[in-house]
Amino acid sequence: IRSVRLMLTKRGKWAGKRMAFVKLEDFSGTIDCVIFASTYQEVSDHITSDAILFFKGEVDTTRNEPNLKVSEVIPLNEAKSQLTRRLTLKIGADEGESLDLQIVAIKRMLKENPGRIPIAFELQTERFGKVCVQAGTSFRVDANQKLITDLENILGNKAIVYN
Helix, strand or coil: CCEEEEEECCCCCCCCCEEEEEEEEECCEEEEEEECHHHHHHHHHHCCCCCCEEEEEEEECCCCCCEEEEEEEEEHHHHHHHHCCCEEEEEECCCCHHHHHHHHHHHHHHHHCEEEECEEEEEEECCCEEEEEECCHHHCECCCHHHHHHHHHHHCCCCEEEC
16 A cells, blocks of 8 residues: 545445545556445554555546455455465375375365365376366365465475465
8 A cells, every 4th residue: 555545424324434545556556446434444454554455346447547446455464365266286296105195194184174265286297297186175275374384394385376
């Protein structure tokens, strides 16, 4: 967030409540955003200058410069668990007995962290090249920090891909 300007709403159901006009900046430019009172009341703790956040909303193109009508704000520390659509685990296919132990440990971890995020396994094989296998629905997980840390301890920190 580059800047924040707060206002009180003047009429309607939310009269007298705060709303925010926010200028977002990234490497491609800036965009003005409006966070109406109904949403602002839920996310106000996160709306500060220099905060790094994810915004969901609707782009309003009725003016010369498009702006964003914000409907949801996602803090950076919650982004992986809220925005991940699939977790891909890269597994070494030619590791023999240690691979069997890894798979047993990974299966246990996945079962202990049920959630909504599907899991896929990517294996690099000598015979078939790169193979990607989608796990069954019983292996959907909550990509919480403990699970990620445990998986990184087994597979390494470059073996987990957030899709």
